[in-house]
Amino acid sequence: MSNWERLVWNQREILIKGLLVTIEVCLIAFAFAIVGGLILCLVRMYVRPLRPLAIALIEFFRATPIFVQLMWVAYVWPELFGWPNTFFTAGWLALGLQSSGYLAETFRAGIEAVPAGHREAGYSVGMSPFQVFRRIVLPETLLTVAPSIVNQFTVIVKSSTLISVITVPDLMLQALKLVHVWFEPIEILTATAAAYILFVFLVSAAGKALADFHRRRFGLAAA
Amino acid sequence: MVEVPAIRVVELRKSFGTLDVLRGVSFDVHRGNVVSMIGASGSGKSTLLRCINRLETPSAGEVYIDGEPMGARVGANGQSSARPLVEINRMRRDLGMVFQQFNLWPHMTVLGNVIEAPIRVRGMSRKDARALGEECLAQVHLSEKSSEYPARLSGGQQQRVAIARALAMRPKAMLFDEPTSSLDPELTDEVLSVMRELAGRGMTMIVVTHEMGFARDASDRVMFLHNGQIEEEGPPEQIFGAPRSERCRQFLSKYRQ
Numbered sequence: 384m385s386n387w388e389r390l391v392w393n394q395r396e397i398l399i400k401g402l403l404v405t406i407e408v409c410l411i412a413f414a415f416a417i418v419g420g421l422i423l424c425l426v427r428m429y430v431r432p433l434r435p436l437a438i439a440l441i442e443f444f445r446a447t448p449i450f451v452q453l454m455w456v457a458y459v460w461p462e463l464f465g466w467p468n469t470f471f472t473a474g475w476l477a478l479g480l481q482s483s484g485y486l487a488e489t490f491r492a493g494i495e496a497v498p499a500g501h502r503e504a505g506y507s508v509g510m511s512p513f514q515v516f517r518r519i520v521l522p523e524t525l526l527t528v529a530p531s532i533v534n535q536f537t538v539i540v541k542s543s544t545l546i547s548v549i550t551v552p553d554l555m556l557q558a559l560k561l562v563h564v565w566f567e568p569i570e571i572l573t574a575t576a577a578a579y580i581l582f583v584f585l586v587s588a589a590g591k592a593l594a595d596f597h598r599r600r601f602g603l604a605a606a
Numbered sequence: 607m608v609e610v611p612a613i614r615v616v617e618l619r620k621s622f623g624t625l626d627v628l629r630g631v632s633f634d635v636h637r638g639n640v641v642s643m644i645g646a647s648g649s650g651k652s653t654l655l656r657c658i659n660r661l662e663t664p665s666a667g668e669v670y671i672d673g674e675p676m677g678a679r680v681g682a683n684g685q686s687s688a689r690p691l692v693e694i695n696r697m698r699r700d701l702g703m704v705f706q707q708f709n710l711w712p713h714m715t716v717l718g719n720v721i722e723a724p725i726r727v728r729g730m731s732r733k734d735a736r737a738l739g740e741e742c743l744a745q746v747h748l749s750e751k752s753s754e755y756p757a758r759l760s761g762g763q764q765q766r767v768a769i770a771r772a773l774a775m776r777p778k779a780m781l782f783d784e785p786t787s788s789l790d791p792e793l794t795d796e797v798l799s800v801m802r803e804l805a806g807r808g809m810t811m812i813v814v815t816h817e818m819g820f821a822r823d824a825s826d827r828v829m830f831l832h833n834g835q836i837e838e839e840g841p842p843e844q845i846f847g848a849p850r851s852e853r854c855r856q857f858l859s860k861y862r863q
Contacts, residue, residue: 503661504709508723508775509699522713602757
């Protein structure tokens with residue numbers, strides 16, 4: 384029996400269980416980051432009194448190391464706010480917060496790239512500012528920033544390995560546990576790295592395909 | 607009874623910082639009339655158009671649409687107060703605007719561009735809006751393109767879609783801001799001919815243009831703007847035949863081969 388079979392194949396249930404936790408955490412964090420990023424971006428751009436606060440939050444989330452944020456959310460927030468009450472929640476929250484800072488700036492760049500004339504065309508047919516935003520600015524922005532959003536998801540996936548430190552049973556933690564049982568890191572960690580590569584590659588490819596599909600559909604890129 | 611002009615502009619002024627772009631412009635446009643505005647770049651033509659539908663807020667003066675002031679409203683007690691932005695947004699739909707850069711929304715089909723405002727602003731059902739949209743596209747001879755996306759159309763076709771989009775709101779008047787200035791000469795004609803047809807059907811139009819042929823043949827009145835003021839205005843025969851102002855003469859001489 385080869386080491387690969389003994390250490391990886393026979394342990395596949397544990398590893399897959401870990402992978403599913405990783406996927407779950409990343410998806411929740413991603414959804415949170417998109418909503419949070421959009422809110423931060425809109426507050427920064429359109430709510431003048433709260434603008435300094437939004438800028439401070441965005442810069443804080445972007446400028447602190449993810450490891451520090453993870454510790455901070457997992458151990459300081461419960462003391463301060465009584466929440467989050469599980470490490471699982473702390474994990475996706477920290478990942479989501481950091482990405483929301485990056486996505487806020489991505490959205491801002493996208494919104495600023497929408498030609499002023501497209502908005503004016505909306506106003507000139509009687510649309511309200513909210514309608515112009517929802518029907519014209521937002522869809523055009525998403526179209527522009529889609530590749531960056533997908534990229535941010537891959538960042539989340541890679542950063543998510545750190546949540547093993549606060550004992551969230553993700554793929555990384557399960558792999559480390561196996562290493563500690565068998566004292567055979569080569570196959571286990573190589574297989575884990577391969578799983579992450581595959582996951583990130585699939586997500587990027589799917590995101591790129593989706594973005595390309597829409598750009599081609601609207602005739603915005605050469606077929 | 608004297609007919610209320612479709613558009614009345616009274617002493618309109620606009621400054622950007624210390625730069626006075628419009629320095630007191632007044633004129634009337636009567637229903638069914640076509641007015642062409644000519645003048646050098648920077649003379650204030652586009653700003654004037656944008657002040658009329660309030661994409662720019664005028665520094666002073668007033669614009670009346672069918673006798674209704676755009677910037678103020680008169681309450682029951684006869685007191686006039688500033689018109690709220692919400693109402694200005696609504697009033698804009700009475701003035702169709704066509705831009706130099708077309709400004710179609712790239713993520714919507716041609717028909718989607720045309721029926722967006724009828725659905726969202728007028729509250730039409732999708733079915734009614736589609737029928738209206740098809741009718742407006744037929745007016746600009748683009749029925750066969752209704753399911754295309756704008757990026758797949760030529761500039762002339764895009765501009766005709768933009769005209770259809772404005773028409774779909776059944777505006778009281780149409781404002782054209784250099785509608786052919788970013789088009790190749792061979793695409794200019796298809797847009798101008800659609801505009802001529804509109805004029806022929808009695809649409810009230812203000813056209814900012816460098817197309818002197820159109821200004822001469824298709825308009826009832828021509829205005830020559832210089833330095834934010836109307837330097838000369840009159841019927842096309844006068845402006846193109848025997849302009850009184852020296853500046854107008856000079857300007858027009860550049861267009862004669």
